[in-house]
Amino acid sequence: VRATAHQGLALVQRWLADERFAAARLALLTRDAVRTGPADRPVDPAQAALWGLVRSARAEHPGRFVLIDAAGTGEPADALSGALATGEPELALRNGLLLPRLVRGGRADGTLSLPDGDAWRLTTDGRGSPEDITAEPAPEAHAPLGKGEVRIAVRAAGLNFHDVIAALGLDPDPGQQGLGSEGAGTVIEVGPGVDDLAPGDRVMGIFGGAFGPTAVADRRTVARIPAGWSFARAASVPVVFLTAYYGLFDLGGLRRGESVLVHAAAGGVGMAAVQLARHAGARVFATASPAKWDVLRDGGLDDAHLASTRTTDFAERFLTATGGRGVDVVLDSLAREFVDAGLRLLPNGGRFVEMGKTDVRDPETVARQYPGVRYRAFDLMEAGPERIGEMLADVLDLFGQGVLRPLPVTGWDVRQAPAALRSLSQARGVGKNVLLLPAAPDPEGTVLVTGATGTLGRLLARHLVVAHGTRHLLLAGRRGGSADGMPELVRELTGLGASVTVAACDVADRAALAALLGSVPAAHPLTAVVHAAGVLDDATIAGLTPDRLDRVLRPKADAALALHELTRDLDLAALVLFSSGAAQFGAAGQA
Known part of the structure; x- marks a missing residue:
């Protein structure tokens, strides 16, 4: 986050200082900086920080900046000219052009209403x-x-x-x-x-x-x-690794030195199967959408072992690569002509293991049409609970050894x-x-509020007790109980029936934060975190420096990452992060 923010600041300052570009717009292309809907990938915090910085710069210098966000590894070149032609200051490229617009809050279309209770x-x-x-x-x-x-x-x-x-x-x-x-x-x-x-x-x-x-x-x-x-x-x-394990070894009988074709290898079962097969010493061929081949390359496959799932050309490609021998095992999840193409990759016989549900073939018919081929369609549940437990133990042992990722x-x-x-x-x-799945806060659990000695933190602490019935609060701030208004707040909340602990802690200091979290009593384990810590250091974009950026990012971004990492093993009902409206809407002097 810091490195991207520093680079973005330097670029924006150079752009504004160069008189040659006084009448031009600078378009910044990011990836996964914003989330336009539930189908989008998770937001990249570093790219999102760049949007916040540029929004404030644009508030100070209207018409000078355009923000365009592409999704993941997609290639946006073809859509850029159309995006710039709209004249809009912000756009997202998601199977077309999406523009940000304010709408009335409420339940998003397509989301479910859940009943009360836990049954x-x-x-x-x-x-x-x-x-x-x-x-x-x-x-x-x-x-x-x-x-x-x-x-x-x-x-x-x-x-x-x-x-x-x-x-x-x-x-x-x-x-x-x-x-x-x-x-x-x-x-x-x-x-x-x-x-x-x-x-x-x-x-x-x-x-x-x-x-x-x-x-x-x-x-x-x-x-x-x-x-x-x-x-x-x-x-x-469980399902992806056990399905791959059962299909490759229990049914496919894959052995060291043999070869296997894994279809849809960038999906869950496919990625698991590639790892397991490579660990077993097999030669792995794989298909996936070409846009996802980088994932498979990262998994150790070279281009000679990759083909597209979009056409049946993989059969000829891999037959050529193997000198006509083909493979020993096909782990299939496709249908129709793709199944036929996969069967052609077993010219000397072999095992065709079918995971798919939409085109299950008759094993005897397959054996007549493709001599020496043993066809087996399966569902993981047929393995039975004993075998499922054994395979799960084996897979987790391989994770423990660092063999699987x-x-x-x-x-x-x-x-x-x-x-x-x-x-x-x-x-x-x-x-x-x-x-x-959401979990309700433990009524006997502790809620940590960071930045609790500030105005926002004190308001949140009172809200948690009055509106949500929180009974155990851990209020953390750099000044601890000596901060203005804290003794009065503690008396008020105690009078409302809450147990309140105030701690002096710099939550951006990982060691200090770990010690603070370790002090939470076992009788009232941490059940939620509200991160409201922050520092104001307002400046115009021209007067901003990397050090001033770092001063603001430390208690907000660094502390958020530390909170995430130190609580990831805890059964938290909520981790709530407060940010600045300036990052969303842009505010002059608040980059």
């Missing part, structure tokens, strides 16, 4: 659209536990292609599984025979009903979350499930999509 889950009537998904009561989530069962408070749930199939009404057995088959969360209760888990343990695994706040799992199909993993990361692992994760609020499923169905991203 519901997302379901679909199978009419053929993700927009038909609804949240319905799930009383079975509170049913008495049977032997070997575990009740879990779900915090994140992985999205899989099966969920897309079910939402589109294409599931051949809609009553068997439903939506949501993997997740991560904390143990609420254990049933008879479960003596190695206890309430509060963080777990991940395969279980139904994961698209809801409470689910019941078979103990055999869940495992403890590794230290340092967020719930989102944990929820992104987590996939890129895109998180969606569970209320955005229709948009998330639509994005997955259109293969817009790479890696894994995960639904995030």
